[in-house]
Amino acid sequence: MNEKQWDRLAENYHDEVISPFLGDVENPIQDELKKIKNKKSKSVAEFGCGLFYLGKKLSGYFKDVHASDFSKKMVEKAKKRNKQYKNINIIREDITNILYKNRFDIIISVNSLLMPSLNDIKLSLKNIRDALKKDGLCFLILPSMESILYHGMLLYHKDLKNKKEHIAKRTSKIKFENKKYDHFLGHYKDGSEIQKFYYKHEITYLMKKTGFKNIEIKKVLYPWGKDISDHEDFPKEDKLWDWFVKAEK
Ligand SMILES: C[S@@+](CC[C@H](N)C(=O)[O-])C[C@H]1O[C@@H](n2cnc3c(N)ncnc32)[C@H](O)[C@@H]1O
Numbered sequence: 129m130n131e132k133q134w135d136r137l138a139e140n141y142h143d144e145v146i147s148p149f150l151g152d153v154e155n156p157i158q159d160e161l162k163k164i165k166n167k168k169s170k171s172v173a174e175f176g177c178g179l180f181y182l183g184k185k186l187s188g189y190f191k192d193v194h195a196s197d198f199s200k201k202m203v204e205k206a207k208k209r210n211k212q213y214k215n216i217n218i219i220r221e222d223i224t225n226i227l228y229k230n231r232f233d234i235i236i237s238v239n240s241l242l243m244p245s246l247n248d249i250k251l252s253l254k255n256i257r258d259a260l261k262k263d264g265l266c267f268l269i270l271p272s273m274e275s276i277l278y279h280g281m282l283l284y285h286k287d288l289k290n291k292k293e294h295i296a297k298r299t300s301k302i303k304f305e306n307k308k309y310d311h312f313l314g315h316y317k318d319g320s321e322i323q324k325f326y327y328k329h330e331i332t333y334l335m336k337k338t339g340f341k342n343i344e345i346k347k348v349l350y351p352w353g354k355d356i357s358d359h360e361d362f363p364k365e366d367k368l369w370d371w372f373v374k375a376e377k
Pocket of ligand 1: 241
């Protein structure tokens with residue numbers, strides 16, 4: 129999605145985007161931020177901050193806070209939401225163009241490396257690593273392709289209970305919106321909008337190739353409910369997830 133498409137989403141953000149900071153989401157980033165020592169002497173940045181839900185928490189924890197987004201509307205709204213926090217600086221910039229060197233102790237990027245171009249993703253990860261100080265920490269949240277496929281499997285099994293197999297295969301693929309996914313690239317295409325989803329093996333590979341060390345990958349778990357799927361949810365089954373990534377420069 130481009131800047132204009134994100135500008136449009138800024139208007140109805142809560143309705144359109146499932147946030148790992150709202151509701152009963154189990155998000156490892158909260159504990160990871162708590163664990164960081166000497167936070168009051170450290171600087172943090174969030175790239176692709178959207179409305180900057182993390183603003184209040186980061187402002188309280190860290191010495192200075194930088195946040196940015198390439199969408200003009202998101203930046204305007206993020207500034208309004210966080211205007212009372214004096215150590216926060218919010219600007220408009222594109223993560224594929226940032227040129228910071230050894231500037232931040234911690235960098236966060238939450239569901240913002242969604243661009244369909246692998247070159248743009250590789251560049252963004254390189255820019256994040258360059259912007260970190262030596263031994264700096266990076267926290268990413270990335271949409272999970274495995275979670276999508278797992279949900280598809282649940283849809284198929286459910287339909288198989290009361291339909292012939294060839295029918296269940298067809299109906300569940302329709303509910304899954306199979307035609308909108310490119311499973312090879314991890315892309316979901318809806319009209320002109322394409323969003324990237326990540327396989328765990330792909331994240332490990334990308335992070336290693338970018339030069340990150342001590343890479344840890346966990347799940348951000350989402351509660352079942354109407355936000356998760358237009359079709360069905362499965363409250364008795366394991367939850368859906370995004371990938372949480374912790375890595376060091
Ligand atoms: C799903 S929202 C997440 C916002 C926020 N991190 C959160 O979790 O609430 C994705 C955000 O990334 C921003 N974004 C996408 N591509 C970007 C890029 N190349 N540079 C900067 N921001 C970008 C979008 O404008 C949008 O605000």
